Amino acid sequence: MKISLFRESRAGETRVALTPDAVKALVSDGWSVEVQRGAGTLAHFSDDAYSQVGATIVDTPAGDVNLRVNAPTLEEVGQLPEGSTHLSFLSPLLASEVVRAMNERRITILSFDLLPRISRAQYMDALSSQATVSGYRAALAGATHFDRFFPLLTTAAGTIRPAKVLVMGVGVAGLQAIATAKRLGAKVRAYDVRSAAKEEAESAGAVFVKLGVTADAAGGYARELTDEERAAQQTALLGEVANADIVITTAAVPGRKSPILLSTAMVEAMGEGSLVIDMAADGGGNCELTVAGQIVEHHGVRVVGLANPPAQMGASASFMYANNVLKLLALFGAKGELKPDWSDEVVVGVTVARNGEVNHAPTAEALGVERVAISAPKENE
């Protein structure tokens, strides 16, 4: 059967869903692989590199399994073969016309956003792998935009004090931001509403800030705070924020608007020349002043809204995403044949819809159709 790799159409995107090494592995496993011309160019993977490992370069791919990083556009959905399989991120488009159109074409719709957060699935967790890139880039953006050194330096021209970085949100991205800022020599403090984050933040090199507000929820995510809790949190945070040179916010909730952690008043409490690096800008931002892809200056503080941060490092982000794809595809087939195990909770969890039936409850509700759960165990297809 045929796997197709598409060129991403999202503005500013540099990633690609398979690297040449990943294609090589699929070809060895018996799959036919076709690559849309120029798919890897912006991640520095040439068409030649793909064809050398056995892929066919084409202008209009149409596979049994179709691979992207981002959701397809409506026009791109129209070019997908009926009944084929499509894998990508879909959030925030899970409940959209794009998904409806794919479902009408009876496409088996797989979305990394829905991957169950269980230990066995971490090798396929593209949300985590891309968050690793985002956290690293957020810390680098902090160092690049800051007009002072990050490390302590003792020089003949005076002693430079280390920069003070506050990381808000200690998930995968936050941990990588902590580690990177720490590598560069900054003094790092970190805050998260999940109390379990303390140990991880400390092991990455941060001092964990305790504010007395926690919001632990299932699946390793934070639940949304109540209005009262958020007010208490923000009051307690004010002093921490005012004392930081750089605040890095990483509280992105997949498929939801990013929660506001930094009010305009908090930004105004920061010193002249300070920075906010907002990693959640694509979801509206964790700071009231954030504009995705722009630097907003307010009272001498610059608020940097990072747009699609993994795309700033296309080669590494694609390498990690492609590894996630290979691991997930292994649950859906082998030796060139699609043969999903519908009794596997990861297979079921990641599947938005198949055969025109929507499995993902919120999507079914939003599209106004009845949910048809994939029940396991069930006859293999």
Next chain:
Amino acid sequence: MKISLFRESRAGETRVALTPDAVKALVSDGWSVEVQRGAGTLAHFSDDAYSQVGATIVDTPAGDVNLRVNAPTLEEVGQLPEGSTHLSFLSPLLASEVVRAMNERRITILSFDLLPRISRAQYMDALSSQATVSGYRAALAGATHFDRFFPLLTTAAGTIRPAKVLVMGVGVAGLQAIATAKRLGAKVRAYDVRSAAKEEAESAGAVFVKLGVTADAAGGYARELTDEERAAQQTALLGEVANADIVITTAAVPGRKSPILLSTAMVEAMGEGSLVIDMAADGGGNCELTVAGQIVEHHGVRVVGLANPPAQMGASASFMYANNVLKLLALFGAKGELKPDWSDEVVVGVTVARNGEVNHAPTAEALGVERVAISAPKENE
């Protein structure tokens, strides 16, 4: 007596010659200090911050001692009081109409470029302090433009190999570039024609590359290589360059055109997605393809010509420069009075001209005037 701090007129400049803390120290020492309106704005030092420590904010400063980072323009020279003192970098304008015009106004012209490289003068060495900033920024630019991680990362989505960085030129800037790339987790190799650089490069975290070509010269600088030596060096370097992901070049020779270390052929030997970060772009660059302030893409390799790198970090660069200024001014006067000790080799060395007489031999030759050396000991003025 009055010290005047000027707003820099050079395009893209963010630095300022004195910080508010430095002004405070001068005021305590009995000097009157005036600050040109907005002088510190781009380094995040407000006019208020200067006036709070005793400076007067003015539109057209005219001091007994006039402080800048960059050389003044001809128009700015016309606004300097006759017989006053002016301190800044002057290179590459040491032998120019600007210096001639200052000399005609009998200005005592001091240039950090001429500071004797002796141990006692290192506290005043603004070339070194600004090179520290440049080296840090060069490594950051490498990490920012590279589309892969610098550190080794072992993740569920695969193992990321560390980036391979080659630093060419192990002076103050090169050492800081090595240290910063190393902090970020890269594997760093370094090369310098001065054999003494080996130990320093290693202590900063690099593997020193031996190519069999050395060019040790007086004063801690490298002498220029002969054409034959350069050819041998470049042949031997080719393998090193081809194996690097990021080449950082730092071979700037004050007041001279930057030597070419990287030929176009060497860039073509580098891999797709590799980078050259050229810190010597303002002097023409160490790479044949360099254009200052631009990113040139050639055969899939991007050549980043860093223009005025210390200006990318105005606050720290100004802090260090201001400390250098304070230390140097202390040799020229105290308690609000100019009283240079013309028997001090640092005072003499840093002085291009005074009383209409040119002390710096190359400048005198270039301007077609007879050099009048400041001889010591001599009656204090």
